[in-house]
Amino acid sequence: MNVSADRVRQQILNILRAWGMAEDLAATTAEAMVETDLMGVDSHGISMLMTYEQRVAEKRLNLNARPRIVRENACTALVDGDAGLGHPVSSFAMNLAVDKALAAGVGVVGVRNSHHFGAAGVYARIAARRGVIGMVTSATRGIAMVPTRAAMPVLGTNPLAFAAPARRNRPFVLDMATTTTAAGKIKVWDLNNRAMPPGWVVEGDGRIVTDPKRGMEILYKEKPGGLTPLGGTPELGSHKGYGLAMMVHILGGTLTGASFSPVRERDHRPGRPDNIGHFFLALDQRAFREEGAFESDLDEVIDILHATPPADPAKPVLVAGDPEEMERERRLREGIPIPDSLDRLIRGICERSGAAYVLA
Structure with a gap:
C-alpha cells in the first residue's frame, strides 16, 4: 500500500x-x-x-540523549551523542558546522557516542538548504564489507554524502555507501521478495548471491561472505572502494574517538552503546568566490550535463540528487x-x- x-x-x-x-x-x-x-x-x-x-x-539507546559539546573553537567542535539515536545529534552537528562556516568560512564537527543516523544525504542537504557546501561521513555498527582478497567481512558500509547549492537547479547531492550497495537494501529486497542484482553479496568463496534471504543470512546470521566494496568485482573486490571505506571510517570513527566495528563486536557487553561516530563539514563558498558566482557556475555545469544527448531518448542524463x-x-x-x-x-x-x- x-x-x-x-x-x-x-x-x-x-x-x-x-x-x-x-x-x-x-x-x-x-x-x-x-x-x-x-x-x-x-x-x-x-x-x-x-x-x-x-x-x-537491549537498553543500548538513551532515547532522551541531548547533544553535548565536548570541545570547541571557532571552526571545529566535538559533540557527544550520549548514546542516543543519531538523528537528533546529527541535525544538531550539521547545523553547528554551518553556523561556524557562515562565521569563519569553514565548520567541521565530529560526533562520538552516537547510534545509527539514517541516510547521510539528509544532513548534507541541511547545508545546501542553508546555502553552503556540506559533506557527511559516518562509521557504522554493522560488519558487512569483505575487504579486497578477504573471505570475511571487516568494515561497514560507511556512508559518504556531499551537497552543493545551485541557483536555478536542484542542489547537487551525492549520497552513497562505500559498498556496492547498502546493507539495508538487502533487507528491502527481502521484504519485497525480489532477487538481488548479481555482485551485491558474495559467499566466502566469492560465489555470487542473488537470493535476498541468503543475503540476509550472510549479513546478519553467519559468516563468511558479505557485501562487495564499491566498484569491485565478486572475485577481486576493489582496492579503491575498500580504501574509500577506510577513509570514511578514519574521519567518522577514528578522528572522533568512536569505536571500530570488529573491536566493538569483540568487546560486546549487554547494554553497551554502539558508540558510532559521524563527521560533518560545511564550507562557505563565499570564502573563495564572489556572492552567487559559485552557484551560477554550478548551474552551468548542471545545465551542460542535463543537455548531454542520452543514449536512450527515454532516459535523460541525470545529475546526483535528481533521482531522489x-x-x-x-x-x-x-x-x-x-x-x-x-x-x-x-x-x-x-x-x-x-x-x-x-x-x-
Missing part, C-alpha cells in the same frame, strides 16, 4: 513516543526518517524501526510504498509498545 508522508511521520512519532522519547527529539528523528523514505531510500526510513526496537530492548528529488515529488503525490511484510512488522511494534497504529 502507499501511505501519505504525514501518516508515515505520525506512525514513527507514535512509536518513538511510546518508547519514551521526548517530543522534540522524536519530531527531529521522525522528520529525518520520513524524508529518507520520501527520497526512495527505503532501507533507512521507517523500516529501521525494527532495529531500533531491538536496541531499545524526482522520487520525493512522486511520493509526495502518491504516497510512500509500504510492503505488506513491513506493515506486519510495524503492527507488531505497535502492539508491543502500545503505540497507535495509523498506517492503514
Whole structure:
C-alpha cells in the first residue's frame, strides 16, 4: 500500500513516543526518517524501526540523549551523542558546522557516542538548504564489507554524502555507501521478495548471491561472505572502494574517538552503546568566490550535463540528487510504498509498545 508522508511521520512519532522519547527529539528523528523514505531510500526510513526496537530492548539507546559539546573553537567542535539515536545529534552537528562556516568560512564537527543516523544525504542537504557546501561521513555498527582478497567481512558500509547549492537547479547531492550497495537494501529486497542484482553479496568463496534471504543470512546470521566494496568485482573486490571505506571510517570513527566495528563486536557487553561516530563539514563558498558566482557556475555545469544527448531518448542524463528529488515529488503525490511484510512488522511494534497504529 502507499501511505501519505504525514501518516508515515505520525506512525514513527507514535512509536518513538511510546518508547519514551521526548517530543522534540522524536519530531527531529521522525522528520529525518520520513524524508529518507520520501527520497526512495527505503532501507533507512521507517523500516529501521525494527532495529531500533531491538536496541531499545537491549537498553543500548538513551532515547532522551541531548547533544553535548565536548570541545570547541571557532571552526571545529566535538559533540557527544550520549548514546542516543543519531538523528537528533546529527541535525544538531550539521547545523553547528554551518553556523561556524557562515562565521569563519569553514565548520567541521565530529560526533562520538552516537547510534545509527539514517541516510547521510539528509544532513548534507541541511547545508545546501542553508546555502553552503556540506559533506557527511559516518562509521557504522554493522560488519558487512569483505575487504579486497578477504573471505570475511571487516568494515561497514560507511556512508559518504556531499551537497552543493545551485541557483536555478536542484542542489547537487551525492549520497552513497562505500559498498556496492547498502546493507539495508538487502533487507528491502527481502521484504519485497525480489532477487538481488548479481555482485551485491558474495559467499566466502566469492560465489555470487542473488537470493535476498541468503543475503540476509550472510549479513546478519553467519559468516563468511558479505557485501562487495564499491566498484569491485565478486572475485577481486576493489582496492579503491575498500580504501574509500577506510577513509570514511578514519574521519567518522577514528578522528572522533568512536569505536571500530570488529573491536566493538569483540568487546560486546549487554547494554553497551554502539558508540558510532559521524563527521560533518560545511564550507562557505563565499570564502573563495564572489556572492552567487559559485552557484551560477554550478548551474552551468548542471545545465551542460542535463543537455548531454542520452543514449536512450527515454532516459535523460541525470545529475546526483535528481533521482531522489524526482522520487520525493512522486511520493509526495502518491504516497510512500509500504510492503505488506513491513506493515506486519510495524503492527507488531505497535502492539508491543502500545503505540497507535495509523498506517492503514
